[in-house]
Amino acid sequence: xxxxxxxxxxxxxxxxxxxxxxxxxxxxxxxxxxxxxxxxxxxxxxxxxxxxxxxxxxxxxxxxxxxxxxxxxxxxxxxxxxxxxxxxxxxxxxxxxxxxxxxxxxxxxxxxxxxxxxxxxxxxxxxxxxxxxxxxxxxxxxxxxxxxxxxxxxxxxxxxxxxxxxxxxxxxxxxxxxxxxxxxxxxxxxxxxxxxxxxxxxxxxxxxxxxxxxxxxxxxxxxxxxxxxxxxxxxxxxxxxxxxxxxxxxxxxxxxxxxxxxxxxxxxxxxxxxxxxxxxxxxxxxxxxxxxxxxxxxxxxxxxxxxxxxxxxxxxxxxxxxxxxxxxxxxxxxxxxxxxxxxxxxxxxxxxxxxxxxxxxxxxxxxxxxxxxxxxxxxxxxxxxxxxxxxxxxxxxxxxxxxxxxxxxxxxxxxxxxxxxxxxxxxxxxxxxxxxxxxxxxxxxxxxxxxxxxxxxxxxxxxxxxxxxxxxxxxxxxxxxxxxxxxxxxxxxxxxxxxxxxxxxxxxxxxxxxxxxxxxxxxxxxxxxxxxxxxxxxxxxxxxxxxxxxxxxxxxxxxxxxxxxxxxxxxxxxxxxxxxxxxxxxxxxxxxxxxxxxxxxxxxxxxxxxxxxxxxxxxxxxxxxxxxxxxxxxxxxxxxxxxxxxxxxxxx
Amino acid sequence: xxxxxxxxxxxxxxxxxxxxxxxxxxxxxxxxxxxxxxxxxxxxxxxxxxxxxxxxxxxxxxxxxxxxxxxxxxxxxxxxxxxxxxxxxxxxxxxxxxxxxxxxxxxxxxxxxxxxxxxxxxxxxxxxxxxxxxxxxxxxxxxxxxxxxxxxxxxxxxxxxxxxxxxxxxxxxxxxxxxxxxxxxxxxxxxxxxxxxxxxxxxxxxxxxxxxxxxxxxxxxxxxxxxxxxxxxxxxxxxxxxxxxxxxxxxxxxxxxxxxxxxxxxxxxx
Numbered sequence: 001x002x003x004x005x006x007x008x009x010x011x012x013x014x015x016x017x018x019x020x021x022x023x024x025x026x027x028x029x030x031x032x033x034x035x036x037x038x039x040x041x042x043x044x045x046x047x048x049x050x051x052x053x054x055x056x057x058x059x060x061x062x063x064x065x066x067x068x069x070x071x072x073x074x075x076x077x078x079x080x081x082x083x084x085x086x087x088x089x090x091x092x093x094x095x096x097x098x099x100x101x102x103x104x105x106x107x108x109x110x111x112x113x114x115x116x117x118x119x120x121x122x123x124x125x126x127x128x129x130x131x132x133x134x135x136x137x138x139x140x141x142x143x144x145x146x147x148x149x150x151x152x153x154x155x156x157x158x159x160x161x162x163x164x165x166x167x168x169x170x171x172x173x174x175x176x177x178x179x180x181x182x183x184x185x186x187x188x189x190x191x192x193x194x195x196x197x198x199x200x201x202x203x204x205x206x207x208x209x210x211x212x213x214x215x216x217x218x219x220x221x222x223x224x225x226x227x228x229x230x231x232x233x234x235x236x237x238x239x240x241x242x243x244x245x246x247x248x249x250x251x252x253x254x255x256x257x258x259x260x261x262x263x264x265x266x267x268x269x270x271x272x273x274x275x276x277x278x279x280x281x282x283x284x285x286x287x288x289x290x291x292x293x294x295x296x297x298x299x300x301x302x303x304x305x306x307x308x309x310x311x312x313x314x315x316x317x318x319x320x321x322x323x324x325x326x327x328x329x330x331x332x333x334x335x336x337x338x339x340x341x342x343x344x345x346x347x348x349x350x351x352x353x354x355x356x357x358x359x360x361x362x363x364x365x366x367x368x369x370x371x372x373x374x375x376x377x378x379x380x381x382x383x384x385x386x387x388x389x390x391x392x393x394x395x396x397x398x399x400x401x402x403x404x405x406x407x408x409x410x411x412x413x414x415x416x417x418x419x420x421x422x423x424x425x426x427x428x429x430x431x432x433x434x435x436x437x438x439x440x441x442x443x444x445x446x447x448x449x450x451x452x453x454x455x456x457x458x459x460x461x462x463x464x465x466x467x468x469x470x471x472x473x474x475x476x477x478x479x480x481x482x483x484x485x486x487x488x489x490x491x492x493x494x495x496x497x498x499x500x501x502x503x504x505x506x507x508x509x510x511x512x513x514x515x516x517x518x519x520x521x522x523x524x525x526x527x528x529x530x531x532x533x534x535x536x537x538x539x540x541x542x543x544x545x546x547x548x549x550x551x552x553x554x555x556x557x558x559x560x561x562x563x564x565x566x567x568x569x570x571x572x573x574x575x576x577x578x579x580x581x582x583x584x585x586x587x588x589x590x591x592x593x594x595x596x597x598x599x600x601x602x603x604x605x606x607x608x609x610x611x612x613x614x615x616x617x618x619x620x621x622x623x624x625x626x627x628x629x630x631x632x633x634x635x636x637x638x639x640x641x642x643x644x645x646x647x648x649x650x651x652x
Numbered sequence: 653x654x655x656x657x658x659x660x661x662x663x664x665x666x667x668x669x670x671x672x673x674x675x676x677x678x679x680x681x682x683x684x685x686x687x688x689x690x691x692x693x694x695x696x697x698x699x700x701x702x703x704x705x706x707x708x709x710x711x712x713x714x715x716x717x718x719x720x721x722x723x724x725x726x727x728x729x730x731x732x733x734x735x736x737x738x739x740x741x742x743x744x745x746x747x748x749x750x751x752x753x754x755x756x757x758x759x760x761x762x763x764x765x766x767x768x769x770x771x772x773x774x775x776x777x778x779x780x781x782x783x784x785x786x787x788x789x790x791x792x793x794x795x796x797x798x799x800x801x802x803x804x805x806x807x808x809x810x811x812x813x814x815x816x817x818x819x820x821x822x823x824x825x826x827x828x829x830x831x832x833x834x835x836x837x838x839x840x841x842x843x844x845x846x847x848x849x850x851x852x853x854x855x856x857x858x859x860x861x862x863x864x865x866x867x868x869x870x871x872x873x874x875x876x877x878x879x880x881x882x883x884x885x886x887x888x889x890x891x892x893x894x895x896x897x898x899x900x901x902x903x904x905x906x907x908x909x910x911x912x913x914x915x916x917x918x919x920x921x922x
Contacts, residue, residue: 145864
C-alpha cells in the first residue's frame, strides 16, 4: 500500500495542513472551570510551535524519547505533536501506573524529558529519579501544590513555552523545517504493552502504520471532519491513541477532553459525541447506572421501560441491520423511540452517535444487544497495540455479538493448525524497542505477526476470537477446546462471578463456578430464601438450579456452533469459596489462573470426571488481615443437559 | 514565646503577626458559665486548633469570634481593631468566614448555587439588576462564577456541581460547606468540627484540603476538632479548653505532654 499522492505522511505535516485548510475551526476542547474552552487548528499549531521550540532549545534531539504522563489534557496532546515535529517519539504512560513500573520504561527508552500533568505525577518521577539517571527535565501542566518544589529538574509548562516563543522568534521557520525532515517510515510513537508475562515491551509504531490504518478505517466508516469525539480513555492505550490522536490528525475532527474521570457522563451529555469508542467495562458501568436509576423510577416509567425494552430486544437490532421487521412492530418501535429509547439515548449522551465501537475484551451479548436495540450503532473490532488496532471491523449490517468481523482492506489473516491467528497488515509495528528476541518471536521472517489469540473464521467470513492460543487445548477426541470462551459465556450471566473450565485431554468439558454473591443474594432475598453467607448460598438447591439453567443455556449456544459443540459442559460444581487473588487463584487483574486452580483443587477436578456425586474438600483461605483458616465443605457435582450439535442450523 | 518572632514552617508559608486576639473572654448563659477568662491569639497564615472534651466551650468560642454570641467580659482584637464583642455582619464583611458543625447549606439548591450564595457579601450590583441579569450584573455574575469554579476545581467537586446538595453524601456536603465559606475569600476561616461524622478516607481528604487552603490561599484557619490525631497533625498551635477554661496552649507536642490535658481527656476526680 502506498500513501495517496500529495497527502501528508506524518502527524506534524497533517497538523500544518489542518492549520492551513481549516485554521479557524475547533480542533480540541477542554472543560476548564466548568466551561468548554476551544482551541482552533491554527491555535494548536502556534502552541505546538512554541512548545517544540522550547523542547528544541532544552536539547531534545531527533530519535530521543519524551515521556508524557497524565490524563487527557490538550497540552499533553500538544506534547505528542511537538515531540514528533522534532523527530523525537513520545512515550505516553498510564496515569495510574505506580512509580516502580515506570522505572523500567525510563531506563529502557533512556528518557531524558518528561511532560507531566500535575504534582502527583511529578512526585512519582522524583521518587524514581535516583534509578533513572537519564531523566533531566520534568515540566508540569498544573502548578497546584508544586510551588514549594525546588528540584532543579522541575519547571512549568508555561516557562517551557515562553522560552520556546523567544527561541521561535529568533529562529523563524524552525518548526516547518524540522517537520519537513520527517517521513512516513519514521517512528511516530512508542507504546509499552502491559506484558502479562515478563517486562513490558515498547511497541514501535511508525507514521505509516498509524496514518495508513487510520485512513483505511476513516474511508470505511465515512468519517468526516465535523465528528465530535470524547477523549476520556488513557492516552497510553492504543485504542485511545488511534481514536483520539491518529484519526484526529488524519481526519481533522474535534476531540473533547473531559473535565475529570468522574464527570464523563455529564461531559458526554454536553458534547454529544458522534463517534464513540468504549471498552466493554465502560458500557457495562453505563448500563448498570441505567438499571439502578430505572429501579428507583416510578412504576409507570418502570413498566414502560420494561415493555419497550422487551420490544427493542426483539426488533431493535434487526431494524438497525436493515432486516425485515413487520409494520406493526415498526410503529411500536417508533412509539418506543419517542417515549423510551430517545430519552434514554439522550441521558447517555448517545443521541448523535452514528458509529460506536467496543474492543479490548469479549463483550457480553446482552450488553452488546442492549445498546444496539436502542438504535446505537455499536460494533466490534479486533486488533492490538502491535497492529495499530485495525485488523477486523464489523461492517454495517453484519454486526454480531460473538464475532469481530471480516479483515479490513489490506489485512491478510491465516489461522494456523494450532488455532493461532497470524496476520499481516499495514499497521503492523516495526519492532519491540531494543528487544530483538521478542520481535523475532512475534514476527516471522515473512512478516506474519503471531497474535497469540486463537480463533477461526465462521461461515460468513467473520473472525471469531475464542481464547489465548496458549490456553487452547484439545478434547481427547481431538476437537478444539477453548476454556476462556466457555468461561466468558458463563460469566456473561449476572449470577456467575467466575468460572473455570476444564477439558484439555479429557472426554468432555466441565466447569467450576463461583456465584456472584450480590446478584444471587438479591435473587434469593426476593424469593425469601434465607442464607448465611457465600458457602451457604452456594449450596442452596434453588441456586444450583439457577446455575444449571445458565450452564444449559451456554450448552444450547455451543450446540449451534459446529466447531465448539463438543465443548458442551457436562458437569459443573459450585465452589464453596470465592476465588481470590490473595489465595493466588486470580491474577491481580482478576483473571483466573486455570493451571494453579486445577492443581489446588485436584480432588474436585477428579470428582467432576469420576462420576461421584459429592466430594469433600478442605481449603486454606487467607483473610484480609493476613491470618489463615480452613474451610471444609461438601460439594455436589451436578450434571447439566447437553444438546445435539446443530450443524445444519449453524451452516445456514 | 516571643510574639514578634517570625516562624517558618517546612512548607515555606510564613507565619505572620497576630491577626486575632481574644483577651479574658467570659460568656455565661444565665447561671451556666460557657467560657471563663479565656485568652489566646491567632497569627496570620497559621492553623490554630481549639480542642476540648464535649461541652468545653469550643463552639461558643467560635460563636464569640464571629459575633453570634456577646461575651459579658473581655475583648476581641481583630486586624488591629478592638471590640467588646464582634458583630456577625461586620465580622463577615471584614473577612471572617465559617463552616458549621451541622452544615449551613441550602439543601434544595445545587452545589454551584450554594457556593455563589457564599459570595453574597461581595456582590456590588443591586438586586434589580441581578434579577434582570443585565449590564454590570451579568459581568459581575460571570466573575463570581469564575471564582466559584476555581474553588470547585480546588476541592475536586466538579462532578457534583449541578447536583442538589441534599442528594450528596455527608462527607461531600462538608466539603461543599467548606467551599461555601471559601467563596467569601476569607482572611480567617473558622471550621467547626470539619471532620465530624466522617470515615477515615473522608477525614484524610478533608485534612488535605484544609492544609491546601492554608498553603495555597494563605488563609488563617481556626478549627475545632474532636479527633486528637487529626488536630495534632494539622495544627501549628493548639488551645485546650475544659469546662470553659483554657487549660493549655502551645504546639501540638507541648499540649500532648501537658498533665492538665491528659487529665481532661482521660478523666480524673474533680
